[in-house]
Amino acid sequence: MGTRMSEDGRPLPVPNPTTAPFFDAAREGRLRLQRCPRDGLFFYPRSRCPGCLGDDWSWEDVSGRGSLHAFTVDRVGHDPALTRDVPFAIAVVELEEGPRMTARMVDCGLDDLRVGMPVEATFETLEDVPLVRFRPRQVERLPIGGA
Ligand SMILES: [Zn+2]
Known part of the structure; x- marks a missing residue:
């Protein structure tokens, strides 16, 4: 690409x-x-x-749903063009459908990242180009006691 x-x-x-x-x-x-x-x-x-x-x-x-397979946090700006964004997390997400995608994590504190946590795709547009991001996903829980 x-x-x-x-x-x-x-x-x-x-x-x-x-x-x-x-x-x-x-x-x-x-x-x-x-x-x-x-x-x-x-x-x-x-x-x-x-x-x-x-x-x-x-x-x-x-679905856009998956789980966090691995991540790394860039705190220094390894790419000089991204220095203004640090610190940020780069995630490898294993999608429910199987493949793994690499994208930036958003809407999540860097100390809250956990391997295996449920995530979902979201999109950020920069100069008309949609960029894939992943954010934490709320997992639906069955009501306790049920019907
Ligand atoms: Zn084939």
């Missing part, structure tokens, strides 16, 4: 014909991934299925 610089110097992804449907969905607040018709694998962003190398995948909306 290509990138360009925002007006304030931050790297932004540039959609190409392969990734345009992903960004179109993201603009509407939906997470959409590629899916292979033979083995059902979800993946992104690739030109071929990682399972069978088929190239006849299609796009499918997914």
Whole structure:
């Protein structure tokens, strides 16, 4: 995927014909991934299925739900363009549909991050480019005592 610089110097992804449907969905607040018709694998962003190398995948909306697989906190600004944003957390999220996505965590204190915590996708728009973020997700609990 290509990138360009925002007006304030931050790297932004540039959609190409392969990734345009992903960004179109993201603009509407939906997470959409590629899916292979033979083995059902979800993946992104690739030109071929990682399972069978088929190239006849299609796009499918997914839940956006997952769990925090791993994370790291950047407190010093390893990318000079992002120094103004530190400290921030970069997460590897395992989606319910299987694939892992790397994105920034938002709406969460850095000391509250826990591996395995439930998260959900959210979107932040920078210069008309929708960027995937993940935030903590409330897990519905059954009422105690029930009906
Ligand atoms: Zn496949």
